[in-house]
Amino acid sequence: MNTTGNAPPARGPLEGMRVLDLSRFVAGPYCAMMLGDMGADVVKIERPGKGETARGLEPGVDGESFYCFAVHRNKKGLTLDYGSDEGRALFHAMVAKADVVVENFRPGVMEAIGCGWETLRALNPRLVMARISGFGQDGPLAHRQCFDAVAQAMSGLMHMTGQPDRPPMLTGSTIIDYTTGMYAAMGVLAALNARHVTGEGQLVDVALLDSAISLMLSAIPDRAVGGLPLERNGNRDRFSAPGNTFHTGDDRWVLLTVADEKMFENLARAMGRPDLPRDPRFADRVSRVAHVEAIETEVTAWTRSLTADEVVIALEKAGVPCAKVASIDEMIANPQLRHRGQIVEVPHPSGARIPIQGVTMRLSQTPLSIRRALPHVGEHSDEVLHEWLGLAAADIGALRQRQVV
Numbered sequence: 001m002n003t004t005g006n007a008p009p010a011r012g013p014l015e016g017m018r019v020l021d022l023s024r025f026v027a028g029p030y031c032a033m034m035l036g037d038m039g040a041d042v043v044k045i046e047r048p049g050k051g052e053t054a055r056g057l058e059p060g061v062d063g064e065s066f067y068c069f070a071v072h073r074n075k076k077g078l079t080l081d082y083g084s085d086e087g088r089a090l091f092h093a094m095v096a097k098a099d100v101v102v103e104n105f106r107p108g109v110m111e112a113i114g115c116g117w118e119t120l121r122a123l124n125p126r127l128v129m130a131r132i133s134g135f136g137q138d139g140p141l142a143h144r145q146c147f148d149a150v151a152q153a154m155s156g157l158m159h160m161t162g163q164p165d166r167p168p169m170l171t172g173s174t175i176i177d178y179t180t181g182m183y184a185a186m187g188v189l190a191a192l193n194a195r196h197v198t199g200e201g202q203l204v205d206v207a208l209l210d211s212a213i214s215l216m217l218s219a220i221p222d223r224a225v226g227g228l229p230l231e232r233n234g235n236r237d238r239f240s241a242p243g244n245t246f247h248t249g250d251d252r253w254v255l256l257t258v259a260d261e262k263m264f265e266n267l268a269r270a271m272g273r274p275d276l277p278r279d280p281r282f283a284d285r286v287s288r289v290a291h292v293e294a295i296e297t298e299v300t301a302w303t304r305s306l307t308a309d310e311v312v313i314a315l316e317k318a319g320v321p322c323a324k325v326a327s328i329d330e331m332i333a334n335p336q337l338r339h340r341g342q343i344v345e346v347p348h349p350s351g352a353r354i355p356i357q358g359v360t361m362r363l364s365q366t367p368l369s370i371r372r373a374l375p376h377v378g379e380h381s382d383e384v385l386h387e388w389l390g391l392a393a394a395d396i397g398a399l400r401q402r403q404v405v
Helices: 025-037 065-071 087-095 117-123 147-157 175-198 208-214 219-224 261-270 283-288 292-301 308-318 330-332 337-338 381-389 393-401
Strands: 018-019 041-046 074-079 102-103 129-133 203-207 245-248 253-257 322-324 345-348 354-355
Touching: 018 025, 025 041, 025 065, 025 074, 025 102, 025 129, 025 175, 065 354, 074 381, 087 117, 087 253, 087 381, 102 175, 102 354, 117 129, 117 337, 129 175, 129 261, 147 175, 147 208, 203 208, 245 292, 261 354, 283 292, 308 322, 308 330, 381 393
Parallel strands: 018 041, 018 102, 041 074, 102 129, 129 203
Antiparallel strands: 245 253, 253 322, 345 354
């Protein structure tokens, strides 16, 4: 699919790779989407009928969730009852021809239906299998259910997020799901590269909680060794000041952050307060952090006298990192994002064009692209079964009669 109106884009760095996507919800589909963006031939496998539950999430168009438009692009749709004997045999036959399988069931589910790692590896020693779960394939919590919010709560991330006098808060997006999907995609790429050397595939085991912990970085030694409290700090920077969101005269919010002495001097000049760096309370970073309430009071008095746009213009001119806190509407209309192709529109059979996120990575020789919009449930079943397994139309029709596909 071409979203730009120009010549059809190149297939990407994973052209020729075949991926079977059994996943649902967020992390697994996001991983498979990334592989599809890179040019892989991704087949989304759903059970016959309505497809995965997420398709019905509101809002959407013609019964198709906008969420699914975002994470199931660049995939072909196949329905297959791989839990039945006949469907499992077809799935095994496809695995023998695949490069990658992506799944995010709880540990043990794939084994229970005869599709575990050892079984699939025996069918195809070159196979790379990405297994995405809440807590990993082993350990005392491996079989517990987990969603993004659970991982945020258990990781300490939620403990650190929110205002000091308010309850812990989730982030505004399911960042652990997306991070886990990215780690899974990176693991697949690493395994495919290793296959060039060894000739063998391998298992990629990625967990939501592990991914959440990876985002904590220095918080772990800061607390365990340094003894820092690491309580909720709102939007305030923990290590420099001023660094926060500030209310403006037009009832908007602007974020600004000062990392060193030069930036603070630039901020003071923009505020018309060249005296501030000479105040002993604000003489250096450590002093400003110790007197953070005082310096934030000075900055707030200035931002409240201006509109958000006026604050941003003044700070950009002064060389102080800043941004107006954008609404979703403003983000979608952002000319920088439009220029970079980060907001694109995909067509829907109804005639609507659905805006979604673009491809994030830019490669000069093998660019990533969006070639397909969300497939309908089983939309490409005939095409996939013929291309992968050589089945004739009559054979596929018989399978459909038996509700195998």
